[in-house]
Amino acid sequence: MSDRPVVPEKIVVCPQCKGDSIYAPRNPYRPFCSERCKNLDLGAWASESFRVPAPEQFADDAGSPTLQ
Numbered sequence: 001m002s003d004r005p006v007v008p009e010k011i012v013v014c015p016q017c018k019g020d021s022i023y024a025p026r027n028p029y030r031p032f033c034s035e036r037c038k039n040l041d042l043g044a045w046a047s048e049s050f051r052v053p054a055p056e057q058f059a060d061d062a063g064s065p066t067l068q
């Protein structure tokens with residue numbers, strides 16, 4: 001006999017694949033449906049934040065600047 005209360009599991013929409021995701025403690029990836037979806041989302045986020053702008057190219061001016 002088990003007196004453990006049954007916690008109803010809430011189903012939410014996975015932000016990554018738009019599929020059903022179980023929003024419950026047994027789903028450590030919530031609100032994502034799976035580890036894969038969570039990693040995809042984090043990967044997208046990380047690649048955005050780690051994007052380094054290309055350094056500006058200095059125009060190598062061969063001649064000396066002259067004021068006119």
Ligand SMILES: [Zn+2]
Pocket residue numbers: 014015016017018019032033034037
């Ligand atoms: Zn998903």
